[in-house]
Amino acid sequence: MSLFSRLQFFTTVNHLRDLPATRAEIAFAGRSNAGKSSAINTLANRTRLAFVSKTPGRTQHINYFSFGDDAYLVDLPGYGYAEVPAAVRAHWEKLLGQYLATREPLRGMVLIMDSRHPLKELDWQMLEWFLPTGKPVHVLLTKADKLNRQEATQALASVRKALAEHPNCTVQLFSSLKKTGTDELELAIADWLK
Template identity: 70%
Template sequence: MSLFRGLKFLTTVNDLKMLPNEGIEVAFAGRSNAGKSSSINTLANHTRLAFVSKTPGRTQHINYFDFGEERRLVDLPGYGYADVPARVRAHWEKLLSQYLVGRENLIGLVLIMDSRRPLTELDRRMLDWFRPTGKPVHCLLTKSDKLTTQERIKTLRAVEAEFADDPQVTVQLFSSLKKQGVENVETVVGAWFDAIRFEQNQQDETTDGI
């Protein structure tokens, strides 16, 4: 079974104090209406696993999904939707920044960006929060089916050039409609989990040898 196919909903929280203590996790974040929920559903081959709202900004909580073996996918609240109260936007921003910077269980970030409008100011702010942690970032340029072949190539090259000097960040095109790019996401995220497990095993062996 592929990495995402066994994904199951675990819990939802609206306060960092309620986050699960156990496990390692990969977070999915993105601007509202960038296709984050659709991407998760496509990866999991499940039409309603992550809620897709016709009103961007509806998802206001942190949703946890379980891969098994204490591996988690964390669906973070969409950001950047203007038609919500300032108090709610402030809550989201505080929640996201504190989670991204301080969450020890977090091993990597999948940043969802609409391929027609990548690297908005808010996307860059997310990266500014997260990149100092030194953990990997994988950018999904979604809705690539809405671009021509030449536009896809141009967009991918432009975003890759943005991070040419930063091996921490990788980039790919993705289409939920065409189910294109699924295997690459599985390879990248799976490698993150494998690397952490390898480090943990090495530490356990070192401890046992003392």
């Protein structure tokens, strides 16, 4: 039985003081429109567990999804969407930075990037907030179905090379449309939850 098949919505949080008591958390982070909600839905084999919108920046709070056994997938607000008001963006940045740097039950982060546009400035900022914790990062290069085989291989190799000096970082290709890469991601996350 898939780890993600048990995934259920648990709660939404907008302030760190409201974070629930948990045993283990896996954060899902990524730029707005990188395919984060689609990836969560694909992993859970459901269509509307995480809300997918044509409007980037819809996830504005921290959303908790339960694996059961006090373990959670934590869907963080998407970042980098220009039309979000400056005050909202500042709140997100503070919330994300503090959460990633200080959250004790956090076991690792899945950093989601569009495979056609990886490692943008804000992706590096997320890594800068999180890498000092020493916890693992698994980079999920989404929308791989939009690349041909050679382009996908090049994107994967390029990101691996850029992150080579960070031994806690792993990288893979993923496609929600073709449902490829789910087993590899599930293995990484199951290892973190042990």
